[in-house]
Amino acid sequence: MSRTVTLVLVDADGRPLGALPPYDVPEPWWQEVGSIVDEARSRYGVDVAVLRLLTGDRPEPPGGHVAYLGQVTGPPAVPLTPATVDLTPHPLRAPYAEPGGPARSVAWATGELRRVGRAVTAVAQQRTWNLSAIWRLDGPGGSAWLKQVPPFFRHEAAVLRWLGAAAPTTAPTLLAADDTGRTLLDHVPGEDRYGADEAERAAVAADHHTVQLRAVEAADTLVAAGVPDLRGPALAGWIRDRLAPHDPTVVADLLAGLDDRLDRVRDCGLPDTLVHGDLHPGNVRGDGTRRTVIDWGDAFVGHPAFDILRLTETLAPPVAGRLREAWAARWRADVPGSDPQRAVELLRPVAELRLAAVYAMFLAGIEPSEHPYHHGDVPACLARAAAAT
Structure with missing residues (x-):
């Protein structure tokens, strides 16, 4: 095609x-x-x-x-x-979608690289849409990536800054960032791992568990830095607010037991931590010697089970079951008395509701000409939430 x-x-x-x-x-x-x-x-x-x-x-x-x-x-x-x-003009139009916007962003990135002694000899635009604009900048000192995002993703820089200090090499190195959604990232070698098999996904899950353990104590720090706070009751309110403009009958039925379900999740005893929010293999780059998780714009502070659900959602049930049990065993070892498997089952429909709310947030934050990118996402997620309840 x-x-x-x-x-x-x-x-x-x-x-x-x-x-x-x-x-x-x-x-x-x-x-x-x-x-x-x-x-x-x-x-x-x-x-x-x-x-x-x-x-x-x-x-x-x-x-x-x-x-x-x-x-x-x-x-x-x-x-x-x-x-x-x-x-x-449209009030929700991204700065990089306006005439002169790309040139201003590339000039900023070129200046930041020059400041650290890295000349730029070639610039190539790679992507532009409602969620980001991306350019590759090459030079004798290597490659870097300019990424510019809308307001609802601007906390990605804070996440990368924390990861760079607390868990180096697990995420792209942040070279620079500003307050308009621009980030400058060092090149990550390898390929996006869309076709990752069970063993590779197991390794990703194990790596990510280490990051999430470190982030437990940093949850308040991350929230203070601007990372969305979706812990406990805050998650229910966040979902309700974003789904309010959509099909009221369907949404009301799906949200009816949400607070009780989240109370039962809390009783499972797992701590809140940094959640990637979109941990599928395409957001992992590997070169045979290391794995790096990219695209942290969906990140939030909340329940760690959301990431293992995303990592295993397209797999055959026996494979997904083995990966989830390994994930649960790690949490049981680190949090004695917790019940991770029950938390996963309780959060399965909530994960789809959260995704529906994410897509609803996108639609509310972008101009109408960009809506086709997410044409069927909200109803599809709501249908999956209903099937999982």
Whole structure:
């Protein structure tokens, strides 16, 4: 599966110029823009910064015919097709989705690298969507990654800062951060481990247990640094607030026993700690000698069982059962008298409710043109929560 792309161009001042002829790119996922930039350069000699999604001919990714807004420094030599595009400002538009935004962010990152003695010789835009914009910066001193996120993910820098001091090498090294959601990260060697087998997932779970044990005593410190506090009753209130705009009948039924269920979870005796929030193998990079957990924007302080549920959710029941039992055995050894397995079973539907609330938060915090990225996520999570209850 691939995508057909129409790139509507504006100049440095945001004035519309027209559209390049449609062309195909290999990756079907709408947020991946590296090949869009490369093909525009190789086909038409145009250097472009992709700003944001405009439209797609499908209700949600992947594939199809997708239009994006891109910025160039001046009119390209290739003839452009007239294009109608709504350039009205939107209060939820990300800074990196505005003309000039990518250039400002790259200039910040280049300056930060120069400050630590690392020259930048090449910059490549990799991704842009409602959850992040990402660029790779290369130079003689190695590669670094510029990541810029919306307000609901800005606590990632605080998490990385704490991990860098308390559990070095378990997460990307934070080189710099500012108060606009920009982080500059050192390169992590290896590949994203989407296809991780049982043994590799077991190793990830064991590594993560060590991190979570260290974070138990740091829970208040992390919350004070801006990491969301979803401990105990706070989680129920957080879920209710974010799901309030959605199907009231379905939501009311699913939330009816939430407080009682969380009380029973608390009786299982496990401590609150740092939770990654999206611990699937694609958020782990490995090079054969080490594993590094990336993308901590979903992190919060809460119950550790949420991460083992995410790590095992797509596995066959016998495999998932073995990994969860190993996880439970570690917690029983470190917290005598606790009942981790019961906590996992009680939190299974809550994990889906929390994910539904996360997607609802995304939808509430992004402009409508970006909604297709999460078109079916809230109802899908609510349906899984109902099935797990």
